[in-house]
Each structure stands twice: as structure tokens, then as C-alpha cells.
Amino acid sequence: MSTQVVQHSTATAGEDHGSAVERRNARLTFAFTVVLALMILIPSMLGFIAKFIELFAVLNGDPDGVFALTPILNYLLASLGFFSLLLWAASRGMFHDVENPKRAMLEREDLLDGRAPNPTTHS
Numbered sequence: 001m002s003t004q005v006v007q008h009s010t011a012t013a014g015e016d017h018g019s020a021v022e023r024r025n026a027r028l029t030f031a032f033t034v035v036l037a038l039m040i041l042i043p044s045m046l047g048f049i050a051k052f053i054e055l056f057a058v059l060n061g062d063p064d065g066v067f068a069l070t071p072i073l074n075y076l077l078a079s080l081g082f083f084s085l086l087l088w089a090a091s092r093g094m095f096h097d098v099e100n101p102k103r104a105m106l107e108r109e110d111l112l113d114g115r116a117p118n119p120t121t122h123s
Contacts, residue, residue, distance in 0.1 A: 051075055 054068035089095065 048075060048079075 051068060051072045055072040057064075058066055058069050058072075
């Protein structure tokens with residue numbers, strides 16, 4: 001009886017250690033993602049703001065800023081296009097189940113290879 005109690009307490013301690021490691025990994029992943037996002041988004045935002053200021057200069061009649069009109073319109077149209085794609089994908093529910101397409105692809109691969117789909121290997 002005492003052996004079962006010791007095994008149970010050891011298993012619980014191991015599970016606590018595992019969840020602490022998972023929480024630490026989750027925090028590190030989140031921190032890395034935020035840092036990477038800031039490293040990408042801040043320079044992009046500064047470039048976009050600079051081009052937007054040039055647009056206002058062109059609209060106010062500055063003859064030196066006319067060359068910036070085409071890149072500014074390209075930025076605005078590309079941004080609008082990507083934002084429209086994001087809204088379209090969200091409205092179609094494409095972000096609800098991101099795991100199912102990979103499983104379907106693996107099942108189709110099994111069918112094309114002439115094997116029966118094996119649900120245990122694709123979980």
C-alpha cells in the first residue's frame with residue numbers, strides 16, 4: 001500500500017514539473033514572438049508613415065514629392081488588398097479549424113499511395 005502512495009506522489013510531482021516546463025516554454029515562445037513582431041512591424045510602420053507624410057506633401061502641391069506618388073499608392077493598394085483577403089478568410093471561417101486540412105492532405109496521400117488511411121499515425 002505504501003508503494004502505491006509513493007508512486008502516486010512521484011507521478012504528481014513529475015506532472016507538476018512538466019506543466020511548469022510547458023508554462024516556461026509558452027512564455028518564452030510568446031516573448032520571442034512579440035520581439036520578432038516588433039522587429040518586423042516597427043521598421044515597416046516607420047517606412048509606411050514616411051511615405052504617408054510624402055503623400056500629404058504631394059497633395060499640398062510640393063513638386064519635389066511627385067516621384068513618391070506611385071510607391072505610396074502601391075503601399076495603400078497592397079495593404080488594402082491584404083486586409084481584404086484577411087477579412088474574406090475570416091468571414092469564410094478559414095481560421096476556425098487549422099488542423100483539419102493537414103489531416104485531410106495526409107489521408108488523400110494515403111489514398112493516392114493505395115494504402116488505407118491510418119488515423120492513429122496522423123493524430
